[in-house]
Amino acid sequence: MQSTDARILRGAAIPTGLAGLVAIIAGLLFAGGKGALGAAIGVALVLVFFTLGMLVVSYVSRLSQQLVMMAGLLGYLVKLVAVFALVAALNHVTVWNAHVFGWTVLSLTIVWLAAEVNATINARTPYVESGHASRDLGKPGT
Template sequence: MHSTDARILRGAVIPTSLAGLGAIIAGLLLAGGKGALGSAIGAVLVLVFFTLGMLVVSYVSRLSQQLVMAAGLFGYLVKLVAVIALIAALNHVTAWNAHAFGWTVLALTIVWLAAEVNATINAKTPYVDPGRGSRDLGKPGA
């Protein structure tokens, strides 16, 4: 993983984790133990899914820059299908509060995306290859 990707990942994981703790406390206060459990499951789901997505895209970016968008879109599709399958499989489970789960997933998704955008903007990633200067432009294969 590139150091820039690691900084962006940290910049998204830390605020999302803190918001997840807040969601678990809110779930506990609003819906008791089942609410806290629903919020905890939602927080873990968001953190795991988005972290895996970033790790996959970071890995693919080292292999081929042309495949990054395809990897991101395929990862999104896999996550979407997995979440739908998870919700369908746990549809009738009463051990946790489904409303707390849903609101936590929605809120933490927004927190993750906002934090990731903020970390990306502040990462100051160069858009040109700093290893190639003007002296390399006249050489064959440059």
Template sequence: MQPSDARMLRGAAIPTALVGVGAVLIGLLTAGTKGLFGAALAAVVVIAFFSLSAVVVSWAGRISAQTMMLAALASYVVKILVVMVVVTLIDGVSLWNTTVFGWTVIGLALTWIAAEFRVTLQRGRPYIDEPEGALDKAP
């Protein structure tokens, strides 16, 4: 993993984990132990899925930019499908609060995306690489 990719992963995972701890406490206060379990499960799912996606995209980035884009899109589709399967499987489970689980997944996913956006803005790297000498052309 490239240092910039590791910085991105840390910059997103740490704030998401902190918000996840807050979500677990809120789940405990609002829905008792079932809320605690629902929020904890959601935190594990979101952090695991997004971390795995970051690792896959980083690996694909070493191959080519096109492969990196394909890996990002494929990991997104797989994440959505797996979350749909997990939500379907836990629908009838009474061990945790599914409402707390759902809201925690949404909140932590938005936290992860915002944290990645913040890290990207701090890096200051251009999104488009200009061809060498493109600015040197005089009229």
């Protein structure tokens, strides 16, 4: 993983984890132990899914820049299907509060995306490869 990708990952994961702690406390206060468990499972789901998505896109970007968009979209599709399958499989489970789980996943997804956008904007990622630019400086017409 490149250092820029690692900074973006930290910039998204840390605020999401902190918001997750708030969600667990809120779940405990509003719905008791089942609420806290639902929130904790939601926090784990969001952190694992989005971290894996970033790792896959980072890995693919080292292989081929042309495949990055496809990897991101395919990763999104896989996450979407996995969440639907998880919700369908655990539809009648009463061990945790499903409403707290759902609201936690929704809110932490928004927090992750906002934090990731902010970290990406502030990452100062170079968009010109300096090796090519310095090599082309001596050529006529450049």
